[in-house]
Amino acid sequence: MGNEKDDGGSASRELAAVLRDHPGAIVAAVGDDGLFVPVPEGLDLGDDHHRTGLRSATDLVDGVDRAAVIAAWERARSGDDVTIDARLRDTDTAGRMHFIDARDELGVHFMVFAVDDGGGRVEVPESPPIPEGSQAKVVRSRKDGLAVLVDLDHNVSELLGWRVEAMVGVRSLEFIHPDDQDEAIAAWMDMLSAPGLTTRARLRHACADGGWLWLDISNRNLLDEAGHVECEMVDVSEEVAAQEALAASEQVLRRLTESMPxxxxxxxxxxxxxxxxxxxxxxxxxxxxxxxxxxxxxxxxxxxxxxxxxxxxxxxxxxxxxxxxxxxxxxxxxxxxxxxxxxxxxxxxxxxxxxxxxxxxVRLREELERRATMDDLTGCFNRASVLEALEAFLASGTDVAVVYVDVDDFKVVNDGHGHAAGDEVLQAVGARLRSAVREHDAVGRMGGDEFVAVCAGLGSEEGAAELAQRIASSLRDPVGFRHQRITVSASVGVAWAPGGERIDADALVARADGAMYASKGIRGGGHTVG
The missing domain is CATH 3.30.450.20 (PAS domain)
Structure with missing residues (x-):
């Protein structure tokens, strides 16, 4: 992870501390594109530290270390200060490469390469040779102080299609795309501001066939030393095309993600x-x-x-x-x-x-599940669901009681008070049954005015009988409906099966049903055990 920085020049202090500990280290300022750029004006790095004319940190190290340098740079771009081990290219010099984020303070990163012993002087490698077969990717030239081309190498013909004599004597700005000329002028003026200074700009350059080619153009001010400006133009058209393709892909991705539901x-x-x-x-x-x-x-x-x-x-x-x-x-x-x-x-x-x-x-699914398992009128389980719960209790091996309830004279309620009153009575019966049993017990409506309560783990037939009596008692109170009080009574039968008894759900319900019919001869809301 990166180090947190405070305001007030902490990056420059950190850089100074590294350079103090490593006299003779290689130092370079790094732009956002990873290429070395001029050190910001006013920053004194001292005379003991090498400046490098290489293009980037990858030019400094052996090929085996370049992937690590690229990964370190990616981390540095995200705000971390990063240090890695690396070896200088074409040498046995081992050292450590530091990336220090000074963007908030100085607008750049700094790369410092120091040898492991801290005090050794590091020799800057020469610029890497251009690979055989790719000479036409680079054109070198010289210009005077007014940016007029005075000499070019012959790669210009292969890269840009121009003959050397067609370009010599012409101001280089005339070959730059109109949209890039302001940037080209700014880079040229910066370069002229100090002897030995090198500036870089990525610009579109005219080709002899009328097309444009993306080049990285660097100009080095040697006017005081040699009377000219050294220029190097590197073909980056493939890189730019890849970046444009990546940008197009990123735009497609952004548009796609924004349109997704x-x-x-x-x-x-x-x-x-x-x-x-x-x-x-x-x-x-x-x-x-x-x-x-x-x-x-x-x-x-x-x-x-x-x-x-x-x-x-x-x-x-x-x-x-x-x-x-x-x-x-x-x-x-x-x-x-x-x-x-x-x-x-x-x-x-x-x-x-x-x-x-x-x-x-999810709400729709839960509603469908509720409708598939519950009785809409009373809020109790429907017949299939309560029988399924009974079968599960029997399969578990525990004792199970089934209390069968039939509302007495329900037709009289419907005929005398209307079906709305009948519905109110059924709802009240369902609610009272649920209140009379435990949370994990199951109450279901078998159809019409008949209900069952399925209760597991009561422990004995006496416990089942007590439950049936409690249910019968809960059903004696009248039901209020539209300022009326409707008298309710019910016949209650109970059947109990001890744990492990080989009996199926239908048989146990039938026993409770039979007990319920036997209780119809008992007035006042009694119950019988079957």
Whole structure:
């Protein structure tokens, strides 16, 4: 992780400390594109430290270390101060390369390469040779103080299509694309400001066939020393084309994520949020400017999310369900989250997540499940569901009691008070039955005016009889309906099966039903045991 910096020149102090500990180190300022740039004006690095005319830190090191340098630079660009071990190119010199982020203070990074013993003087390698067969990628030339070309090498013909004599004597600005000329002039004027200074600019250069070619153009001020400016033009058209293609792909990705009806986000390997689309903020109730902690605060089970994130960053894809409390409200949303690992050469570099709000579909599913298992009128289980619960109790090996209830003279209630009153009576019976049993017991409506209560673990037939008496007593009170009081009574029968008895659900219900019919001869809400 990077070091936190305070205001007030901490980066320059850190650089000074490194240079003090490593006299003779190679020092370079690094621009955002990773190329070496001039040291900011007014910054005195002393006379003991080498400046390098190389293009970038990768030119300093052996080929085997270049991937590590590139990875270190990527980390440095994200705000970290990074130190790695490396060897100078074409030597046995081992040392440490430091990247120091001084952008807030000086507008650049600094690269410092120092040998391991701290005090050794480091010799700067020569510029790497241009590979055989790729000479036409680079053109070198000389200009006078007014930017008029005075000499070019013959690679210009192959790279740009111009004959040397067609360009000599012409001001170089005339070959630069009109849209890039302001940048070219600014770089030229900066270069003229100090002897020995080199400036670079990425510009479009005219070709003899009328086209344009992207070049990295560097100009080195040797006017005082040699009476001319040295220029090097490097073909970067393939790199620019790749960058443009990448930019186009990124635009497609951004447009795609913004148009998707799901929340999409990207987290890096350090669990830092890199991307979040508008739909994600809509689901969470957050704003694009809200920080990561605010967004995470909407997750009701943060521990479950943290475990899932740790798993995916270890390389295991994860799917889970989450509850989201919309920020600033009491609204709870049910969501599914799919986390997928991102890898490069087998190493996890981060993860992408897709958050889908399934609240309405979950509510619909729960409603369908409720309708499939519950009696709409009374709120009790329906016949199939209560028999399924009875079969499960019997299969568990515990003792089970079934209390069968039939509302007496229910037709009289319907005929005398109307079907709405009858419905009110059935609802009251269902509610009283549920109140009379335990939470894990099951109460169901068998149809019409008949109900059963299924209770496990009462321990004895006497316990079952006590339950039946309690239920019968709960049904004696009248039911209020539209300023009327409707008298209710019910016939109650109970059957009990000890644990382990070989009896099926239908047989036990039949025994309770038979006991209920036997109780009809008992007035006042009594019960019988079958």
């Amino acid at each position: 799901v929340g999409v986000f990207h987290i890096d390997a350090d669990e830092r949020l890199q991307l979040a689309n508008a739909r994600l903020h809509e689901i969470l109730g957050t704003l694009p400017g809200d920080d990561q902690a605010t967004m995470l605060s909407t997750v009701r089970d943060e521990m479950a999310f943290d475990r899932a994130l740790a798993a995916v960053l270890a390389g295991t894809d994860v799917d889970l369900e989450l509850e989201i409390q919309v920020l600033g409200t009491l609204d709870i949303r049910r969501c599914t989250l799919a986390l997928r690992a991102l890898t490069v050469d087998g190493a996890v570099t981060g993860a992408v997540g897709v958050l889908t709000d399934v609240t309405e579909s």
